[in-house]
Each structure stands twice: as C-alpha cells, then as structure tokens.
Amino acid sequence: MNMTCKIAMDLAELYQADLVSAESAEAIRSHLKTCPACRQYYRTFDAVRRQQPKIDLQPDGVEEMQAKLYADLSRKLRRRRFFEIVGTSAAIGAGSIMLVIGLMMMNHSALLRKEI
Ligand SMILES: [Zn+2]
Structure with a gap:
C-alpha cells in the first residue's frame, strides 16, 4: 500500500491504539522508516x-x-410468559366451569320438564 503522510497521520491514533489491520500497520511502519516528518509526528x-x-x-x-x-x-420475559400462561389457564378454567354449570342447568331443567 502506498501511504501518504496525510494518511499516516490520520491513522496515528488508531495505530497507537492498535486498532488498524496488520496490513495498515505494516504500511505505516514502512512509511515511518522512510519519512522523518511522520516519524516525529x-x-x-x-x-x-x-x-x-x-x-x-x-x-x-x-x-x-x-x-x-x-x-x-429474560426474567421479565419469563414473568410475562408466566402470567400469560396463568391468564390463559384461568380463562380456560372459567370457561370450563361455565360450561359444566350450563350443562348441569340444562340437565336440571330437562329433569324438571320430565317430572311435570
Ligand atoms: Zn510521512
């Protein structure tokens, strides 16, 4: 890579922080060997x-x-999931109870009709 002084100076901070690629580091080192101004910089x-x-x-x-x-x-999500499951279960449970009560009432009224 042909490196100009401008690029070498721009990369100084990244080079010092060891954040340049191996290729860039090599290009910087070879530029510094030949350029006293950048070496000083x-x-x-x-x-x-x-x-x-x-x-x-x-x-x-x-x-x-x-x-x-x-x-x-993940704890919050688990808790939310828990309440979703509990809520759904409660709704299903309540629905089942209503259904059973409904069936019992129908059965009961049928029995009453038979008695009449
Ligand atoms: Zn230079």
Whole structure:
C-alpha cells in the first residue's frame, strides 16, 4: 500500500491504539522508516498519548453489565410468559366451569320438564 503522510497521520491514533489491520500497520511502519516528518509526528503523538490517562475502550464492567441486563430482560420475559400462561389457564378454567354449570342447568331443567 502506498501511504501518504496525510494518511499516516490520520491513522496515528488508531495505530497507537492498535486498532488498524496488520496490513495498515505494516504500511505505516514502512512509511515511518522512510519519512522523518511522520516519524516525529508519531513520536510526539505517542508522548502525548502516554501523558493522558488511559481510556479503556472495553471497561471490565461492560460484560458484567450486559450479562445483568440480559438476565433482567429474560426474567421479565419469563414473568410475562408466566402470567400469560396463568391468564390463559384461568380463562380456560372459567370457561370450563361455565360450561359444566350450563350443562348441569340444562340437565336440571330437562329433569324438571320430565317430572311435570
Ligand atoms: Zn510521512
């Protein structure tokens, strides 16, 4: 890859953070070998970066937080599912009771009619 100083400088931050592809890193390294201006730029950039507090792109808590959120969500979904099942069962149960009562009443009135 033919790298210009502009590209090399644009990629400095990503390179320092180890976020470029192996190909880009190689192109940057070979550019730095031949370009004193960029070498100086990268050196300065690195020095500035070292002075800044390290910003962790993937804090330790993230995975834990994701796991917790997922657990919360799945618990909520389970609870909702539970109430759906309970509600459906209750509706079916109530319907069955109504049906039985209805049949009993029909039977009862039939018996009454026979007695008459
Ligand atoms: Zn250069």
